Amino acid sequence: MPLFMPTPRRLLSLCLACAAVFPPFALPQTLARPGWVGSGITTDLWWKHAVIYQVNPANFNPDNGSGIHGVTQRLDYIHSLGTDALLLTTIQPDPAHAQTIDPALGTLDDLDDLIREASRRHIRVILDLDPAISFTDLPNVARFWLNRGIAGFHVSGTDDNAHAQASTLRKATGSYLGQRIVIADADPTLTPDLRQRTYRPPNPQFPQLVLDTRPGTSTTLNATIIRPAIETLQDILQAGHSLPLLATDGPTYKRSMSRYGDGQHDLAIAKLIATLLFTTRAESLLFYGQELGVRSPAAPDAAAPLINWEEAPSEKKETDKSAAPPETTTPNAALEDADPNSLLNWYRQLSSLHHGNATLNSGSLITINRDDQNVLVMVRKPQTVTAISPVLVILLNLTAQPVPLSLKGDITRLHLRGSFLRTVLRSDDNMGTMHLESMTLPPYTAYIGELHY
Template sequence: MPTNRTKALLALSLACIVTLSASAQMLARPGWAGFGEKSEAWWKHSIIYEIDPHSFSSTGLHGVAQRLDYIRSLGADAILLTHIAPDATHPQSLDPALGTLDDLDDLSREASSRNMRILLDLGTPPAGTDLNSLARLWLNRGLAGFRIADPQQADQLRKITGSYIGERIVIGDLYPSNSHQQPQLLLNPSLTKLTQFNAATLRPAVEAFLSNSNALLLATDGPEITRSATRFGDPQHALDQGKVLAALLLANRASSLIYFGQEIGLAGPTMQWGTPIPPASDRTRRPVHPAVVNDPVSVAAQDSNPASLLSWYRQLAALHHSNQTLNSAPAIIFDHDAQNVLAWVHKPSDASLKNPAVVVVCNLSAQPAHVSLKDDMQKLHLKGNFLRTLLRSDNGMGPMSLDSMTIPPYTVYIGQLRY
């Protein structure tokens, strides 16, 4: 008869085998780490970072691999690669200017070691494309899924990805469909079409996606879209407006698509990394060009600045992933267009002192906004008289009274409802 020690070792071995088997079903390629512990699908409430490798780095896929720690600092769960084929007629090929298939494999492997997946934007494959062969080519290399525009092709891809182990996904456009094979994520373009930065314009779009029960992927920028940093025509406040747009993306339960560079307020097509500024004691030996020091739209200029747009994206992403009320509870938006303020509340079904609602307030103007949310909370039967700060985009301190709060210009305030 086995001894107790032997029995314990056998039980531990079986447990490890079961755990590894379960983890393998969670991952998109052998050897991926970090996803097996999650009970929820990785793509729910995810952050996806979209990259055109031609413009992101001068060294193609190798350059993307070198920046993985930066991408991970934005809370990214996956990287969506776009425009990697040499042209539309060769969707099964990799543009030689970006590197080789070995470089793609290396990128996928390095990304997986940081708990990120690699997705591919297929665009609109030309007529006659063998979608089955195309999809399997990339899936067999370990890619975790696709973005595709055509609804019928999305349905076909969904059937193919479903035959692979691991949580491979398909991102499709938000469209009415009677299909039995819906994509997991539906890209909502409402924020990409906006050109006026005011509450009256933004509120209907925000209300629409907050009330949508589909698994949405929100975006403000993309490959064929005028960047939000210039779309609203206010270069003086572009970085401040960018903080508000970041909150619309990340302070809710939808998944978020960050198009490379929007996290620094990029206006042009090419990512601006800048030159890290040396310590003051070292500048006499290595002079720094004033343009490098003064250019605010670069990673180097914003990386260590806690008040920068880049730092704000990082803080919001961390809150998006960590606060269950913010990323899971339904949201109700309030009408404060008269104050040019967007405000909404995430209300848990069992809201209480231990499980408080979370309130987001955004001032969309260049002047301080004065607003009261007391009546809004009472109509929802939510108890509370003040907000305890979770995060704010300025350097303000302390709680906010529901009766009367003052929000500085272009400031985002996020707090828990308390009493």
């Protein structure tokens, strides 16, 4: 008989002892996404061609429960946008309690449930960390959240403190399986024109993604500003260590629907901005509700806009002159889901194209200058142009008037063959091909077409 017989009681005691000695690294890591691409089994990078959805849990408070629980309730909706990762704005109550959650937003159990349910839908969860967390505490704070299954962090700011924080977090995430990532902010002082094309990485540890808002947060729809800013996105790619992450909306910006809407073409303009977000060489960051046309509050101190998720609109009543202006109307997600021409479904189509089209994923980007007409023209060229892998041309009319275009000479100068564009997606109701010699873009129209001859 062996000297030691492992009875069930002894096995239980041994397991408890091991749990007390060894920190729980292995199992919680899998919560970020069981069997995810990049778990170590494959070399694919999940954060390439990613769509990230940023939310403030306070905007998701359900009737009974916390804001974090409310986000969990809407994961199927978030997943329908092709979301790869969910970015939560800061959930810690203050820098001194960086391993806890603000009670107004939920509990650690709520977060564990969110990570687990998001993982089942192949969505990772990323955290904003309070930039005031001390450097002494930061490594332990990072390990605390990574051990719970958090897939990475966003570092706010571009000063030396933010650079140092990003560097520390990059070292921490690099010791974990599952390709945990760091998102840093691009320096907003870089001028988006062709005279300034030098990009400085935010820190020497090279975050995987660099959030750049310059192309998408200008105050006007002006090609002379947006086109050069799109070109500067490529400087991040040319540095060879990080990928650009493009945003048009965010918690510190006036929402694009309020910034650009003119009261007449608001839906068309919103579809235009969405197309810009998904068709450059950058990854895409969506901010809660922009896919539904959520607007900024009428007053700076007003409550954050909420979404009507399921209720149908009430019957039309006599207009109340004292009622809130139209721009504060709550979007109805259920109605937009049912409408094939809605802004929500336009975002879904673009997200699907962003993920599935090889040319958008890895093709080069060339802009054609039509600033004098206030039109953005982007050419996306695959590594090898074939009949089944053609060049894509993206046309964005940033004006309220129809714009005539002729691109034949430009396409020839780029040593590309083609005479017409076969429609992939367009935001207006028109049909048919677009001929390079002569075409007309309707007001605020977004068009994506394959180049053919």
